[in-house]
Amino acid sequence: MMPYWTDAFGNPASLGHFYGWEAQAAVQQARETIAAAINAQPDEIVFTSGATEANNLAIKGVAEAYLQRGRHLITVMTEHRAVLEPCAYLETLGFKVTYLPVQADGRLELTQLSTAIRADTILVSVMAANNEIGVLQPLAEIGYICRSHQVLFHTDAAQALGKIPLDVEALSVDLMSLTAHKLYGPKGIGALYVRRRQPRVQLAPQLHGGGQEQGRRAGTLYTPQVVGFSVAVQLSLERLESETVQLQQLRDRLWQQLQTLSGVVLNGHPHHRLAGNLNITIADVDGAALLLVLQPTVALSSGSACSQHQPSHVLLALGHSAEQAKASLRFGLGRSNTITQVDHVAQVLIEAVRSLRQNSVYS
């Protein structure tokens, strides 16, 4: 990002002068890199301020463009709020939204999807990887079902990009939301993939103005953010296989140690999940108290970053009670974590749970 902070500060839309040219070339190269990462074409990438905006654009943009064809959308109860909230907004406008349940392991049951599709269904939105429990949805199968019903398929791949291979052709995805900051890129930059061929997706812009991004998203983007995004994508792809193995080993090691505690269950699917994700529910402890004890040692969360105060809607959808959902921990392991750290965290956590249990009303 740094060379572009100072040397090439131009507005990429200002083609009249040298500063603008350089910025535009950098943005174009980034567009190519990101497109290639998901097997798309550069003109199918619309840069946005992040996955929230990409999801809003996909869902509201398709709903507005296909108004005449139908007003029914399908999504899943465990989606990120950046999908659920735009859907809820559309409901206030008279759209109908089906929120499919998930199985106990967090995966969508495909027959439920097939039966939910109606003649007036215009969009199916299913996330690639869940942000809380790491569960990977069967995208290729979902894509196949959507394609055979001629319904557009959107996937929120914010958590999946750079962590699992994504191929919009193989998966029959029509729209895909991406964000940089989940793969070591900057915050405030993301993209929406919008299929241009077979089928050509119609999208009503949700930000009107100067006609940037071929009229699909107005506003001035920051070249260093775009470049930082593409570098992050490139680095993640280069390391995808080795890092997946490494994170999986760390995660499994952590999980093995935590299983020495009684009353600990894994949330989500045992192997259809992100390599760096471990989400567990611990019986008979107060989740908030546990987080507090752990805080000096380890940064983790009880749910997604944006909804820390309510019980997780994802865990509720798996069939947990509100109480259980609150006593859950999400570990998101990353590139810089080590075996020593993992062992230390496991030890501190086990001790914390034992001591909380000893002093608690539960015992």
Added chain:
Amino acid sequence: MQIYLDHSATTPPHPDVVMRMQQIAQNDWGNASSLHQWGDRAALVLETARMQVAQLLNAPDPETIIFTSGGTEADNWALLGITRQYTTPQHLIISAVEHPAIAATADWLATQGWAVTQLPVNGQGQVSPESLEAALCPETVLVSVIYGQSEVGTIQPIQTLTQITQRHGALFHTDAVQGVGHVPIDVQALGVDLLSISAHKFYAPQGVGALYVRPGLELQPLLWGGGQERGWRSGTQAIGLVGGFGVAAELALANLDAEQLRLSQLRDRFFRLLADEPRLQPTGSQQSRLPHHVSFCLPQAPEEVTGRTLVRQLKLASIASSAGSACHGGQANPSPVLQAMGYSKAIARTGIRFSLGRQTIAADIDWTVLVLRQILNRLGVK
């Protein structure tokens, strides 16, 4: 030597801004919504910037500042956040010289059945209070008038327009993207309900801006999701950019008076040096004008010579200028702004803008004027 005179398109980030962004990228990269220490540090960065921006605008409370992805989003949000609260279409008033972020959003609202009135402007690009008075009706819910016009530099009488609007029970928004950081803007003195800002027009990065929302005002979110920005604007905040935005706001406030004076003197020097040049006619208001903004049209140029021709020639001489504003620079269409001011289609193709900045010095102006005259000679403009 390269001379950058396109600060209205975007500005080079101030070194202090770059340093802050670098610090944040390395040390404060957390997610401000997380409950752990990394989250706390990110939240501190955000709230510091919110305070710095609030101070620049003399906002009554930092919480009135909601960060967005830029001026375009702030403009869209102001219009859509108000109008989408109505289940049946009402009436919206804008001016004839708005930025596309407002004009195109108003066009979209018109397709949804909203009545949209475009207030006319005079030859200097100014809206008259009388025409606003005449356009307001009981169905009017919102009036949006640009603060400082990006192509011709004219500053509108926002305080007066706000008072008239509010007397009729409607809300007032101004797109102050070109004004903030260059002229003193006090949202409380102006009395506006909503005001759009973009950071990259005053030495902060692109891709970040804010909407000022007057306390107590109801506004529907534009981006739905995780409920960041106290539920007003979802999406993980671009913390590096926001931190840079805050520093730029603080710097702008500290230098506001001195820099406004310095730039307006350079601006006047530019106009004065070309006062004897009939081939270049100043556009926009001379009295009520952005301090860093110089613009002309070519009243008698041959048809093949447009503003873009001049911009390209100046580029060969390493001088950055602009024909129209950057966002619609892709097209050689006549400027809607100049047409609204009464210029013919032919003349409306000849607009050219020089916008000055903190590194601009008198020699840059003198040199540019010299080069400009040579180019006009070479092109055979009479």
